Amino acid sequence: MGYVILGDVLILFGAFFGLFGSSSALTALFLESSTSSFFGMTIAIAMLIFFTGILMQFSALKRNRIFPIIALVLSVIQLFLYCAEVLRNGFNWWLSPVQELLNSPETISQIGSFAGIAVLFALILLPAIILPLTKKGIK
Secondary structure, eight states: OHHHHHHHHHHHHHHHHHHHHHHHHHHHHHTTOSOOOOHHHHHHHHHHHHHHHHHHHHHHHSOOSHHHHHHHHHHHHHHHHHHHHHHHHOTTTTTHHHHHHSSOHHHHHHHHHHHHHHHHHHHHHHHHHHHHHHHHOOO
């Protein structure tokens, strides 16, 4: 039951990350901002998080070995994509266009950095959470 709830959390977080990240990238694109937020990478990470959540639910409900292995591979891929984007643009890359629109970009930068670090830790822990599902498999 816990993996189903974790899958729900991942689905909601994927939608949240996609909404904020892609809207920031679209804002930068339409306002011709100087930030280098990449729309495709944001959508790719959000979709991977979303599908990892769905696969977590399938693997918890159906005792099949393929679902947790695919979820594990997707979680490792999204970790590498997020780390590559963090190394290129910083922890608050998905909120950087919002900084230019608001009056206090320092506050948004601090919030974005803390949220980015929290997301990084969650993505690092996600494969460790999925790994026990791969060992359960078919009984």
